[in-house]
Amino acid sequence: MGMLLTIRDWGTGCRFASKAAPKTQVEFEYDGPSMKTEVPGPRSKNVGAINFFCNYEESRGNYLVDVDGNRMLDVYTQISSIPIGYSHPSLMKVLSNPNNMSAFVNRPALGILPPENFPEKLAESLLSVSPSGMSRAQTMACGSCSNENAFKSMFIWYRNKERGHNNPSEEDIRSCMINQSPGCPNLSILSFMGGFHGRTMGCLATTHSKAIHKLDVPSFDWPIAPFPKLKYPLEEFTRENAQEEARCLEEVEDLIVQWRQKGRPVAGIIIEPIQAEGGDNHASPDFFRKLRNIAHKHGCAFHVDEVQTGCGATGKFWAHEHWGMEDPADIVSFSKKMLTGGFYHKDEFQPYRIFNTWMGDPSKNLLLAEVLNVIRRENLLEEVSRSGKALLQGLYQLQAQYPNLLSSARGVGTFCAVDIRDEATRNSILIKARDKGVLLGGCGDRSIRFRPALVFKEYHVHIFLNVFNDVLAEYN
């Protein structure tokens, strides 16, 4: 947050060709998009929601190749889940090392029979990037399971606080077996309108981005607070934005009080550092600091969902590190680019009752360890900051060039977005860009989100900006 560049720093109207494409530094990558057919092409049979079929063997770095031989610059990366590009040589090496085969073939019940040295391996990988204040992590198979189990940790923690000890009563034990309170207590999780936290039933009760996700699925009567609707660039609207944030924080406190009064106390608050599926909605570090304080004040756990924002895309490893706090969260969940799901937690969120058969997958940890090595070795967080700056500058410039088409360019690192004048235009831009060799994704009602891998360099930014400029020109 707090991006200080504005459109005034840039000339307007220039094409990006002059900036484009120094020869690729990543040997194994391609040097640009190459389109042979429309997408989906003849060999992609378009079935239902499927976009097209891919040739992952030929995909490399930032380039996704489809079955018709079309090669696209991928600025969406499998819904933000490819950390260091396709077929990274370091990951291929992990796979071709015979010592690693057992991890892929013999998947253990990790909670009871972990492999030799697994705690040491976790210390070197997952725990080496622990958020501030957290020395423990629990792996899980996917993002939804991560949040579901984080919720359970918060509920257990809250009930133990209420009881003053960890020993359930006879009544607790009897009633929980038939889904009734006090054993299954009427506790709630406070979430935000526009948030997305997964699609299993607990997660879904905190997800409020699109009706199609929630429709027809029974839910919980849990409080939903407004997320600030800010004006961008943030630094040009500080006063209005601060007012909007204050309004939302007041509502959060009101809801906590109301739900306590109606017998459904708020055990935890869940929030994304940037609402991703909901339209790349930002809030200021000040908002998050105050929200964290509200959680403290009312005895609620504070759960930061970094499933989409985590693993470097904002230029820091965790997006919440931009808030500059020593004690930013009680729980931080992750998945996607981390290759394994899971959550970090403070010691007091005792993990002993969180259990399932697989509890994650050591083969994913093996790949994650190498991803983290690559991030460090290639200084990818710095690269992301540099590419992100170029990307946002480019978006500011295009926004100045096409004021009727684009607005609210925003972002941190390469985690950027821009609004399009309406949903239909947004959707048509996504298709035109794809046909010119650039894969983008939408979010919210009419935003385009940028979710490149961490190996998306400045010259990739310029390749993208040139194509995007060409696409936008068709609408003028």
Next chain:
Amino acid sequence: MGMLLTIRDWGTGCRFASKAAPKTQVEFEYDGPSMKTEVPGPRSKNVGAINFFCNYEESRGNYLVDVDGNRMLDVYTQISSIPIGYSHPSLMKVLSNPNNMSAFVNRPALGILPPENFPEKLAESLLSVSPSGMSRAQTMACGSCSNENAFKSMFIWYRNKERGHNNPSEEDIRSCMINQSPGCPNLSILSFMGGFHGRTMGCLATTHSKAIHKLDVPSFDWPIAPFPKLKYPLEEFTRENAQEEARCLEEVEDLIVQWRQKGRPVAGIIIEPIQAEGGDNHASPDFFRKLRNIAHKHGCAFHVDEVQTGCGATGKFWAHEHWGMEDPADIVSFSKKMLTGGFYHKDEFQPYRIFNTWMGDPSKNLLLAEVLNVIRRENLLEEVSRSGKALLQGLYQLQAQYPNLLSSARGVGTFCAVDIRDEATRNSILIKARDKGVLLGGCGDRSIRFRPALVFKEYHVHIFLNVFNDVLAEYN
């Protein structure tokens, strides 16, 4: 079910040494247990719930090796999740084939960008073992996600039936965003006391095996029916058992009517073919046929959870195939030995709204395809039937020898169990068996469950029976 052997077919009091261990036919396997230390040994630091640390590289076939070099015959297989033993040469070959590397390194968002030929590959693997009446499957990352998404499919199906079309109203769309009906309808899933269907919040509302799973987690007011408590061997108590089953079925119908009356109609019924975590509770094919008819009669979907029973352990690929029905289920969920989670469903359970980032993992499908090849090539279902018969006969004999210690030996295929006189004795038997080189698991209050891999042959049965006999002798 319907095992016709009784204890009278066997002499009593014999040791199993005469039957033991023809030289192993599985070249890559070990020829028996070999214990060097107590378990957990000095190199296994026992932390929390962890049993001990394993050396998976050295583990082969039915033998799990720990970090102290102890080699144990594994009759529990990572909570029933290892299909064809450890380090199976065919799976190692899948891993060492360079053509397969991409599937492990480039995990796609399978719902939108599947790999080339993925539908064809699914047809050859997952769909080649489709349960009767089902030609479609959706993969998921784990068992809980499989059941969660199956529930969503049933809710969506039920609401579409109620509406008479697939188009939600304005009110549906508005109300679902804030977790309220009619958009988030007050529908329910009927489950059975003693059932286990996972630990995420939707699944957990249908799980009723142990209080510790459910305690402190908010739940749904959904109906819970009694599961028949039968006497074993089933064929000796047919009349009493039929009465008990009739009582439970009557209760099921009463609950469906009650919940409809209180405005929470039952959209689906979920049941395991054998309640596994809950204590290996069996019911007759007749019970399941009648239950299926009740579901039909009341317009409820019928969801058979084969997460633990599926993939061959009962001697048929799916345990529900023992019911002998042409239309046994609407949805069949799986995970564990299938290596990937997921669920089969009838066409009318339209999958278009079931979505998440990964939607499973093609690398797991690759391994599953090879597992299925091995099952066919090595006739493992027949082997399971043969080993299962020997195992159950042995249990009957031991039960006759130790009538104060063992009771209710039961099973189908190698999916067997026996009750121990009390929980403390059961737990101490598990530890003593482990120290003699046999890994077993408990279930329910005082049962031991047998969950070997499909490569558990008759001579492994005899190795197990000898050790088990030695352990039991210590209690006489």
